[in-house]
Amino acid sequence: xxxxxxxxxxxxxxxxxxxxxxxxxxxxxxxxxxxxxxxxxxxxxxxxxxxxxxxxxxxxxxxxxxxxxxxxxxxxxxxxxxxxxxxxxxxxxxxxxxxxxxxxxxx
Amino acid sequence: xxxxxxxxxxxxxxxxxxxxxxxxxxxxxxxxxxxxxxxxxxxxxxxxxxxxxxxxxxxxxxxxxxxxxxxxxxxxxxxxxxxxxxxxxxxxxxxxxxxxxxxxxxxxxxxxxxxxxxxxxxxxxxxxxxxxxxxxxxxxxxxxxxxxxxxxxxxxxxxxxxxxxxxxxxxxxxxxxxxxxxxxxxxxxxxxxxxxxxxxxxxxxxxxxxxxxxxxxxxxxxxxxxxxxxxxxxxxxxxxxxxxxxxxxxxxxxxxxxxxxxxxxxxxxxxxxxxxxxxxxxxxxxxxxxxxxxxxxxxxxxxxxxxxxxxxxxxxxxxxxxxxxxxxxxxxxxxxxxxxxxxxxxxxxxxxxxxxxxxxxxxxxxxxxxxxxxxxxxxxxxxxxx
Numbered sequence: 001x002x003x004x005x006x007x008x009x010x011x012x013x014x015x016x017x018x019x020x021x022x023x024x025x026x027x028x029x030x031x032x033x034x035x036x037x038x039x040x041x042x043x044x045x046x047x048x049x050x051x052x053x054x055x056x057x058x059x060x061x062x063x064x065x066x067x068x069x070x071x072x073x074x075x076x077x078x079x080x081x082x083x084x085x086x087x088x089x090x091x092x093x094x095x096x097x098x099x100x101x102x103x104x105x106x107x
Numbered sequence: 108x109x110x111x112x113x114x115x116x117x118x119x120x121x122x123x124x125x126x127x128x129x130x131x132x133x134x135x136x137x138x139x140x141x142x143x144x145x146x147x148x149x150x151x152x153x154x155x156x157x158x159x160x161x162x163x164x165x166x167x168x169x170x171x172x173x174x175x176x177x178x179x180x181x182x183x184x185x186x187x188x189x190x191x192x193x194x195x196x197x198x199x200x201x202x203x204x205x206x207x208x209x210x211x212x213x214x215x216x217x218x219x220x221x222x223x224x225x226x227x228x229x230x231x232x233x234x235x236x237x238x239x240x241x242x243x244x245x246x247x248x249x250x251x252x253x254x255x256x257x258x259x260x261x262x263x264x265x266x267x268x269x270x271x272x273x274x275x276x277x278x279x280x281x282x283x284x285x286x287x288x289x290x291x292x293x294x295x296x297x298x299x300x301x302x303x304x305x306x307x308x309x310x311x312x313x314x315x316x317x318x319x320x321x322x323x324x325x326x327x328x329x330x331x332x333x334x335x336x337x338x339x340x341x342x343x344x345x346x347x348x349x350x351x352x353x354x355x356x357x358x359x360x361x362x363x364x365x366x367x368x369x370x371x372x373x374x375x376x377x378x379x380x381x382x383x384x385x386x387x388x389x390x391x392x393x394x395x396x397x398x399x400x401x402x403x404x405x406x407x408x409x410x411x412x413x414x415x416x417x418x419x420x421x422x423x424x425x426x427x428x429x430x431x432x433x434x435x436x437x438x439x440x441x442x443x444x445x446x447x448x449x450x451x452x453x454x455x456x457x458x459x460x461x462x463x464x465x466x467x468x469x470x471x472x473x474x475x476x477x478x479x480x481x482x483x484x485x486x487x488x489x490x491x492x493x
Contacts, residue, residue: 044151047474050474050475050478051478052475052478052479052482061475061477061478062418062427062474063392077122077125077392078392080173
């Protein structure tokens, strides 16, 4: 379990990158939900925490590949492989990520 | 249509195959490619592949499972030699002929050659250059400061080689970025300790024992262990000579990628769409959708106007550009700042304005605001064309 930041430091529509190996991106969507996925686009070397967040979709800043944050599954080309998703919890006002060990599977 | 043939098995050709199936075409599909490799992605060749950070398995654009789903016949390592538009037949160099109802031309472009120099266009080019670059520190001269030249120079510098970049124009990337931002991007070379000479053409290469002498127009001569030419690309249209298709620095087509023959469309680097030939990854992935729609309809229904977009990774910086620059546009840095005529530590975002309207946007290491600005540009184009 990795502490990320305080709740109030991650506003809606924003993201934060956790420098784990591999790095993880944590997002707070417009409805306040928290999601965590691998930060590196499965298509090419780009950081999804720098991408475009729209609802539960994150769009890669380099080639506009899009992933569903709930499942990690790409919703369009050029990405064809799913991201690992990670459980997010809030404890005493601090956001934590529980890193998934197994490889992500396409739903 | 019972048979559709795609000539060209790279990015645009693969996307055309995907679009044909996605848009419901269920007839025979043949894909012809002159390289022996299944479709692979070229952008990493000058970047992570060259430095050894990525291997060939990272380049694949498709896998066996997808290819099975596309249900196409792949003729790889086979070059097309001609097109008989009247007989609707593609002629192959191995003597075979392919009768086809519809044709997608996706033959791309080839690196402009310079005898005595490496070029970097294909996987085989990159393999050969990568092998040379692992032979210990060497003197590398890169001719051409455009995207391929700059990225290759950056990769060579990262590998510890002594690099000189030569650019014949006063600055590289002038037509794409304009003088102000071309100068800003050019500072990346100097900051990385790469020698960078502009306004000097190369008059010739001479072998001098194990080294190569690079003769410059100003009378100087450089000695190089490895010479790399990144001096542009030439569209692969020679095989279409003698066909009825109009050619002129590419295959001429309308704004829907349709040639003078409604059964023939062209996509990617080889296509001159509505007068413009774009050599960008994004064009190769976007054009096939409209091209296939129009091919299946037998007439031009779709004429998209996407905002041109390209990116380049150099010396650890990511340059992203969207829109169209024209001489006379005003350029303003709206986020971040410039430092010593180059990008500041946190990068920057610059807007190109014409008559008070943003027409293009450039970012160095500012991906999020860039994406926002790129989307705004896209919406502006939609509004202007509907």
